[in-house]
Amino acid sequence: MKVTIDNLTKKFGDVVGVEDLTLHIDDGEFVAFLGPSGCGKTTTLLTLAGIYKPTEGQIRFGERVVNQVQPKDRNIGMVFQSYALYPHMTVFQNIAYPLKLKKVAKNIQHERVEQVANVMGIGNLLDRRPGQLSGGQQQRVALGRALVKEPDVLLFDEPLSNLDARLRLTMRGEIKHLQKDLGITSIYVTHDQVEAMTMADRIAVMNGGHLQAFDAPDELYSRPKTQFVAGFVGNPPMNFVSVEVSRSNGRFVAETDLLRLEVGGDRGEGAAGYNGAVVMGIRPEDIQISGAGDIAGEIFIVEPLGREDLIDVRVGPHSFLLLASTETQYQAGEGVKLKFDMEKVQFFDPQTEKSILWQQ
């Protein structure tokens, strides 16, 4: 089922939840809404579910305009962060509830519930009550309940936030696999950019009620259209530093009081057109500690991540996060030289925060 959101605005009194959101989601696509708390992603999701009515704009499921359609008539399934299982019903009754409301015959209900429960690996828990289940099991029940009525659209509201880290990893894979298998159009709200990157076909990055970008994960990563997207997508986050880019002798140079970096031609050209400072962004993996580097800094903190070390290097007032191999044992306070991969830097307009390199 295609889901089309056109110029959606949702206000609560004077408070704007989402403003002028336009998204076209293809049939069978897995889309993640990514953004910090309060960015409007859950509001959008609940508007899609029909819990909220749009203030302005239009939502279409396929060709049907659903603005005024009640949630129960939208044929959607939803998984909540809190799971929202019905505590007074058994697992079986929980999963069967949507079917019961659809007035499906009892024997078919049984068949369907057992089928779904087996797919979810909770076939042996049907007589239990939600209170007797672990978090992961509750999550599966919630997913089963959302799936049992074969919804046209599946909505996920941060479904993995309450699970422990290990289980989250497992469930992440399972949900993605299930979604691909069933081919149900899915919308997944999360503030965890790793979840969004790993699961989604496309990510809608939102901030302050506005859509920042809507693109495939690797596209978002390598060609961020706004500074917010650049900073939000990627872990550890991108380093930002304010520089002035100028052309000298046919080369482009990015400068601050302490740094002087040569920029590759295609990236430098756009930035050099700007009068005054621009924001330069560089990802941690694009900075190396190297004897051949030309920027001297001092190590402030070393955070071992196991596979590599996350190192915070201070260059004057600027702080750069970078990743270094664990083979060299760096110590806090140690002086190092940095080498920036200037082919991968991003430039943003400091006023509009839009990318200078990738115009929309």
Place this chain on the structure above:
Amino acid sequence: MTLRGALFDRAKIKPDEVSASVQQDLIEALRLGLISILILLLAAFLFSGVIGPLFALGSVEETVTDVLTRLALLALPFVAYIAAASVARRYTWSDTSKALGLALTSTIVLFLLISVGAYAFDYGVFAPRPSLQMTLSQTEAGIRVEAIVPGGAAETAEMQVGDVITAIRRDAVDLAAFNLRLSQSEEDAPLRLRFLRGDEEMQETVRVAIVSDKQIRALLPGLVIALVFTVVIVFLPGQWAPYIALIGLLTPLLIGYFWVIIATFSYRTEGLVPLDSKDNFGGFTLENWESIFVGNIAGLEFNIWPILMTSLSIAVIMTFAVLLVSSMAGYALSRMNFPGRRFFLSFTLILHGFPAITLLIPIFIVLLRLRGIPLIGQHIGFNTAGGIAMVMVAFQLPLGVWLMKGFFDNIPWDMERSALIDGASRWRTYWEILLPQIRPGLLALGIFAFIGGWNAYIIPATYSIGTGLSNLPVFLNELIDETAPVDWNQVAAVGLFQLIPIFIFFIFAQEYLLNIYAGGTKGSS
């Protein structure tokens, strides 16, 4: 000192370094005792010297401050002994003799101190007491006057040594009864004594005098009590303390219940002791209960079953009406946003605190007018079950609405949204998803409403005429009003009869109330 050093130093403290020498402990015990004495004296002064006079300034007559003062002074020595013994309790199980010695020493010191205070201020055992100012002794013939204080009350009344007192007025007395009677008399109260002088029976009226009577030996029983009390405190396991306090507070209540139960099964009671016609223990009977079902108590004829049914229907109707309206209103107030919601909420709270009794007369007028409306008037007006039910439900609603709103507030929004998305209508969500989750709340409110309806007196009594609509409490009042002399054992039986359904109801409901619901949600919503 470094953080590390600070942490380390504490860990180095050994147990025996904490324990102090005996002198130090004794001083600490006495200090604690003294502090508690001072605090209670201050409290007593506050009640009698500050708050009491303030009330008096406003011409308010009250005995509360007086009672509190007496209570503080009564508790004073015991609190002091407990405070002092608390130091000794540290050694109860490690060094029992030290604990006992410490506690008893401090108790004796504190006892002496308190006694000196009592002596100085004419308080407690040294307080002036009612006296007839003559020495008496019990003989076989009666109470013999052994000596008379010159110029005292007895001499004024022309009593003589050798008189044998037999009675006060017409009540025969022995020495114990005489002293009891005397101790309860006020100053200048006349006691008409019957006595034998020689063989002649005579009467004299002696006026009670209040005399200071400072006898040191009166302290002895007090000291014994103090020492025993201290020993008990020293050995009392700490975890018993809450139970002892609980039992102490519950005892008056329990005695009341015991009396009601005993009284219903006996002809007559003296305190808690059932007595027969000859004042001997016994006299058990089922007559009190029998007459309820026979329908005749001291000539008042009635049929208990319609009365019971009225009570029951008021309670049941009220329970259902209150539950239905409260839960729906509570749901709306919890979940929906509409103009006037905040006002309605605060107004409900005010209504809950409003003394409903003051509305009796205006509501009476309203019900009277309602009676005049054709058709409906016969069901909801004055002197109808519907009218009574309506008023009683209305009085119960503010509490119910608030309670229900609170319970609904605790159900995460996601639960409701989930049900709506699963395909339920709003009504069905309320009925199938939300109501089952607030079952403990519904039960609690249901019990409140049921008991409220079952015990309802003032509203049924006010808005109904005649016995046609009277329920058990109204009948109970009728029973007291219309029988003379009132047979209280009979009244107790009707009271206990009224309690039975509540008792049964409670036994079943309690299990549900204690059943804490296992939740199916995790995290916030």
